[in-house]
Amino acid sequence: MTQETKKAVIVGANGIIGGNLIRHLVEIGGWEIIGLSRRGGASEGKLRHIAVDLLDAADAKAKLAHLTDVTHIFYAAYQDRPTWAELVPPNLAMLVNVVEAIEPIAPRLEHISLMQGYKVYGAHLGPFKTPARESDANHMPPEFNIDQQDFLEALQKGKSWTWSALRPSVVIGYALGNPMNLASVIAVYASMSKELGIPLRFPGKPGAYHSLLEMTDAGLLARATVFVATNPSCGNQAYNINNGDLFRWSEMWPKIARFFDLEVAPPLPMSLNVVMADKEPLWNAMVKKHRLAPTPYADVSAWGFGDFVFGWDYDFFADGTKLRRAGFHDYVDTQEMFMRVFADLRARKIIP
Numbered sequence: 001m002t003q004e005t006k007k008a009v010i011v012g013a014n015g016i017i018g019g020n021l022i023r024h025l026v027e028i029g030g031w032e033i034i035g036l037s038r039r040g041g042a043s044e045g046k047l048r049h050i051a052v053d054l055l056d057a058a059d060a061k062a063k064l065a066h067l068t069d070v071t072h073i074f075y076a077a078y079q080d081r082p083t084w085a086e087l088v089p090p091n092l093a094m095l096v097n098v099v100e101a102i103e104p105i106a107p108r109l110e111h112i113s114l115m116q117g118y119k120v121y122g123a124h125l126g127p128f129k130t131p132a133r134e135s136d137a138n139h140m141p142p143e144f145n146i147d148q149q150d151f152l153e154a155l156q157k158g159k160s161w162t163w164s165a166l167r168p169s170v171v172i173g174y175a176l177g178n179p180m181n182l183a184s185v186i187a188v189y190a191s192m193s194k195e196l197g198i199p200l201r202f203p204g205k206p207g208a209y210h211s212l213l214e215m216t217d218a219g220l221l222a223r224a225t226v227f228v229a230t231n232p233s234c235g236n237q238a239y240n241i242n243n244g245d246l247f248r249w250s251e252m253w254p255k256i257a258r259f260f261d262l263e264v265a266p267p268l269p270m271s272l273n274v275v276m277a278d279k280e281p282l283w284n285a286m287v288k289k290h291r292l293a294p295t296p297y298a299d300v301s302a303w304g305f306g307d308f309v310f311g312w313d314y315d316f317f318a319d320g321t322k323l324r325r326a327g328f329h330d331y332v333d334t335q336e337m338f339m340r341v342f343a344d345l346r347a348r349k350i351i352p
């Protein structure tokens, strides 16, 4: 490795965020890339995967002991748990274990990037202040994102490397088998509606149909993450990152229906977790009938996340101008993004 080559460790390499970040780094070149996850993956070119359980500090230390030339750590791992309080211990432990394994042995370390989200603003708890700003005060714990940031801020004191935190809205992009994947939720729900010969109904709370919200394209997020991590003036700060436009489901839903060649019917609040629980046989039949890539139902059904997002009967957006003022001017058209991601799922034969 030359002194100019940057070496990135992507923590959470199979995730919707980590996977898309890896694709971006491969595309732009100039990076050696190490992906960390429990499942691992196929190494090729400048990308190498390491299978490691980051909940196990000893496993992390042993498997990462050779990573002495790392320049950037991009943290986007996630352990799902049923309550906000239960999210804290595993998600803090994974960050601590990976950083404590690499930071002391990597003298060329320049930056640690932390993936957060609007949970920092209490967006998951109820109607939070909009637009949320990076300077907003913290809310009542437990909040794993804040604990993770506190850990990094404290560790960075007196060090030459810097940290940053990226705060996306709901992230839209390609991924399978992850608990927070709204694009798959909508695509599979719409495909099943079509298979059953019924129109597309918004399944969320009545107020959610008309609230203002925004999304973050996974590719845009990857570009922003690398921009912040490689821009010294962005060090030791947090940045919101969103597509740059707002929408309401009431306007987007008919466009989504059109993509799937479906009629729209009035919204009907229902729990996807409940009503989609018995649909595995239907999914398996669809896979066979439409000759789809054989994807297990569990890998395309993040129904609990759908219920969560479609339950937001309040405005859901943050101010994205801090990152623009820092020099990142990229944006994404949210309608175009949804159609592109659905078309990608179709091209990959995940949906009919």
Ligand SMILES: NC(=O)c1ccc[n+]([C@@H]2O[C@H](COP(=O)([O-])OP(=O)(O)OC[C@H]3O[C@@H](n4cnc5c(N)ncnc54)[C@H](OP(=O)(O)O)[C@@H]3O)[C@@H](O)[C@H]2O)c1
Pocket: 011, 012, 013, 014, 015, 016, 017, 018, 036, 037, 038, 039, 040, 052, 053, 054, 055, 076, 077, 078, 079, 094, 115, 116, 117, 118, 168, 169, 170, 171, 172, 175, 178, 179, 180, 181, 182
């Ligand atoms: N998805 C969204 O819409 C969204 C929106 C805003 C913010 N965020 C935030 O972004 C962060 C990442 O979320 P995500 O949705 O990208 O997560 P994700 O798709 O579930 O990915 C999590 C990654 O972590 C890895 N992982 C989990 N446990 C591990 C362990 N014990 N050891 C090693 N690797 C482990 C997983 O791979 P293995 O299973 O193979 O281990 C996977 O690669 C989270 O903090 C989340 O709150 C997400």
